[in-house]
Amino acid sequence: MKEIGGYFNLELTNKGEFLHDDGILLNSCRNALEFVLLSLRPKRIWLPKYTCDSVLQPVVHLKLNYCFYSIDKNLEILNVSLDEGDVLLYTNYFGLKDSYTKKLSEKYGHQLIIDNAQSYYSERIKGIATIYSPRKFFGVPDGGIAYVDNPINKKFKQDKSYDRCRHLLMRYDETASEGYSDFRDNDNYLDNREILLMSELTKALLKSVDYVSAKITRNKNFKYLQNKLSETNCLNIQSMDYVCPMVYPYYTRKNNLRNKLIENKVYVATYWHNVLSENNIETFEFDFADKMLPLSIDQRYDIKDMSRIIKILK
Numbered sequence: 001m002k003e004i005g006g007y008f009n010l011e012l013t014n015k016g017e018f019l020h021d022d023g024i025l026l027n028s029c030r031n032a033l034e035f036v037l038l039s040l041r042p043k044r045i046w047l048p049k050y051t052c053d054s055v056l057q058p059v060v061h062l063k064l065n066y067c068f069y070s071i072d073k074n075l076e077i078l079n080v081s082l083d084e085g086d087v088l089l090y091t092n093y094f095g096l097k098d099s100y101t102k103k104l105s106e107k108y109g110h111q112l113i114i115d116n117a118q119s120y121y122s123e124r125i126k127g128i129a130t131i132y133s134p135r136k137f138f139g140v141p142d143g144g145i146a147y148v149d150n151p152i153n154k155k156f157k158q159d160k161s162y163d164r165c166r167h168l169l170m171r172y173d174e175t176a177s178e179g180y181s182d183f184r185d186n187d188n189y190l191d192n193r194e195i196l197l198m199s200e201l202t203k204a205l206l207k208s209v210d211y212v213s214a215k216i217t218r219n220k221n222f223k224y225l226q227n228k229l230s231e232t233n234c235l236n237i238q239s240m241d242y243v244c245p246m247v248y249p250y251y252t253r254k255n256n257l258r259n260k261l262i263e264n265k266v267y268v269a270t271y272w273h274n275v276l277s278e279n280n281i282e283t284f285e286f287d288f289a290d291k292m293l294p295l296s297i298d299q300r301y302d303i304k305d306m307s308r309i310i311k312i313l314k
């Protein structure tokens with residue numbers, strides 16, 4: 001029975017539809033991958049050497065055989081040869097590999113799983129298993145979305161997220177550095193959790209996002225940075241295409257920019273620390289993880305902010 005009266009909840013519009021709300025709504029993207037693997041039951045999975053180690057969690061949990069492949073300087077697959085019963089996981093890097101994922105889907109069909117964790121706006125290609133991670137694009141504590149034909153028929157309990165939103169709230173009242181340890185705690189919390197359905201709070205937050213304006217802002221900021229940085233960017237972004245990118249990946253030979261940015265309160269992540277410890281220093285994967293600066297272009301920022309980043313980089 002609906003409760004009437006009493007104290008108020010946090011005011012969210014909670015009215016819109018959210019992108020991919022027709023998928024299977026779960027508690028994290030890694031668990032969306034686990035759901036896909038439970039449904040497909042492959043003999044072995046091919047994983048990119050260049051990815052976040054959290055994608056290995058469901059693979060290890062399901063005791064699945066796995067092997068790794070390398071990527072080239074266009075972030076495309078170098079060396080896979082699929083056997084029957086194998087599946088191939090490919091990350092749509094930074095949301096810049098839409099055409100390539102289409103090509104892969106034609107080549108590998110039902111053996112392909114697209115990891116759109118970095119490409120929330122990319123549409124699912126019909127018939128291709130696909131996963132999404134909304135928290136890489138919006139202020140939500142968790143959530144993952146899975147698409148797979150013939151999903152397993154299993155009931156899951158529902159997650160609750162209210163206790164893990166401190167970092168999201170702190171970014172209003174405090175600085176990012178002050179909320180950082182809470183952000184890390186939530187990140188760690190997501191490790192090796194059971195599959196749960198997406199919490200009502202995360203759904204309400206996702207139903208409150210203005211997806212159209214976020215996309216316009218991201219694309220505007222991205223274009224601005226590309227205009228200023230393409231000549232010194234070792235990643236050939238011109239040859240790539242996107243609906244709406246996650247960040248602007250600036251792959252540069254210039255030293256010490258990461259520290260300079262951080263000193264100026266422009267925070268850049270490393271994608272990914274595990275790639276540095278798992279790969280040889282001569283590999284593309286190592287060099288890219290080491291030197292690539294993922295510059296924020298998201299809906300919180302405008303061209304003035306982008307021009308501040310450029311001034312620091314010059």
Ligand SMILES: Cc1ncc(COP(=O)(O)O)c(C=O)c1O
Nearest residue numbers: 028029030052054091115117133
């Ligand atoms: C490429 C990629 N795939 C999947 C994941 C897993 O996402 P989640 O943290 O929502 O489980 C991540 C997380 O960092 C990621 O970077």
